[in-house]
Amino acid sequence: MQDLEERIAHLTRQVEDLSDVVARQADEITTLQRRVLRLMERAATAEASGGASVPLADQRPPHW
Template structure:
C-alpha cells in the first residue's frame, strides 16, 4: 500500500465521520420536531373534543329532541 493510497483511505474515513456526525445531529433535530408535533397534536385533539362536547351541550340545551351535533354526520357524507 503506497502513501497516496493511505491518504485516500484517511480522507474517506474523515468524510464518513463528518457525514455520520451530520446525520446524527439531523436525527436529533428531527426527533425534537416530532416530539413537539406530537405534543401539539395531543393538545389540539383535546381542544377539538372539548369544542365538540360544548357544541353538543349547547345544541341539546337549545333544541330538545334533536340529534346532538356531535352525533350528526357532516353534510358531505
C-alpha cells in the same frame, strides 16, 4: 475516514433535530385533539340545551 465520520456526525445531528420536531408536533396534535373534543362537547351541550329550536346551521339568515 474523517469524511465518513463528519457525515455520520452530520446525519446524527439531523436525526436528533427531526426527532425533536416530531416530538413537538406530537404534543401539539395531542393538545389540539383535546381542544377539539372540548369544543365538540360544548357544541353538543349547547345543542341539547337549546330544546326544540332549529339548529343554527339550519336557520334562515336574517335578511330573508
